[in-house]
Amino acid sequence: MVSFVRAHSPEQREVRRTTILDTARAMLDEMPVADITLNGLSRKSCMAKSNVLRYFESREAVLLELCAEALEEWVIGLEPKLSAAMSPSDPAPVRANRIVAVITASLAERPVLCDLMSAQAGVLEHNISTGTVLAYKRASVATISRLTDLVTRHLPELGAENAGRFTRLTALMATSVWTHSHAPKAVVAAYEADPSLQPYQLNFETTLQEALEVIMAGLLSQ
Structure with a gap:
């Protein structure tokens, strides 16, 4: 570990913050959220x-900031994909399914x-201050x-009202389906050992699409 020299200027402090965020971002490409520790982050x-x-x-404050960042990047990247996939002349149900x-x-x-x-509510929103929660919630709501x-x-x-319901439920369903479709090794082994359990072994994309199609159809029918 290199010797630490305290940053004095705002620019130096921002460089340190950026280094920590960049390090955590790189770690997330190599390991799940659960495996990232403060010790590991400080070492790297x-x-x-x-x-x-x-x-x-x-540690949670670092990861929560990256969560807000990743959420924003996803929505920005989603805009051209939706525009390319949509045709205004198509019936509403067709456009709904494409969305x-x-x-x-x-x-x-x-x-x-x-x-x-998926780690937000159970892990990342713990061990942080009210100020950190406010910053994250405001960014994610936007x-x-x-x-x-x-x-x-x-x-x-x-x-607009039902579109808001759909997007909030999308985030909720994504976190739930992700957790259940990435089961621990012992659970996966149990699915493989007993064929009768295999229907309960979820595929993330298939299950999420099925759930969102039902939600979208229900909201659109209103």
Whole structure:
């Protein structure tokens, strides 16, 4: 570990924060959220744990910031994909199913985001201050609102209120399905050992698409 020199200027402090975030981001490409520890983060950042805590109050605060960032990047990347897939002349149910298909496929392409989102309520929102929660909630709400506007634009028949319900339920279903479709090794072994249990072994993309299609159809029927 290199010797630590305290940052004095705002620019130096921002460089340190960026280093920690970049390190955690790289670690997420190699391991699940559950395996990232403060000790590991500090070691890979070439800082003592106490120095990492000068910039972030906890491991959870680092990962929560990356969760908000990944969520925003996903929605930004989703906009051109939806535009390319949609045809305004198609009937509303056809456009609704295309929205579901594009959203589902795009989430399946972002395992780090899904892992972070699935850890949000049970892990990442613990061991942090009210200020950190406020910053995260405000950022994520703004991003989900942007997604709501996007869905409304391509499916005005749904209405803004139901589009909001759909996007919030999308986030909720994605976190739940991700958790259940990435079961521990012992659970996977049990599925493989007993063929009668295999229908309960979920595929993330297939299960999420089925769930979102049902939700979308119900909201659209209103």
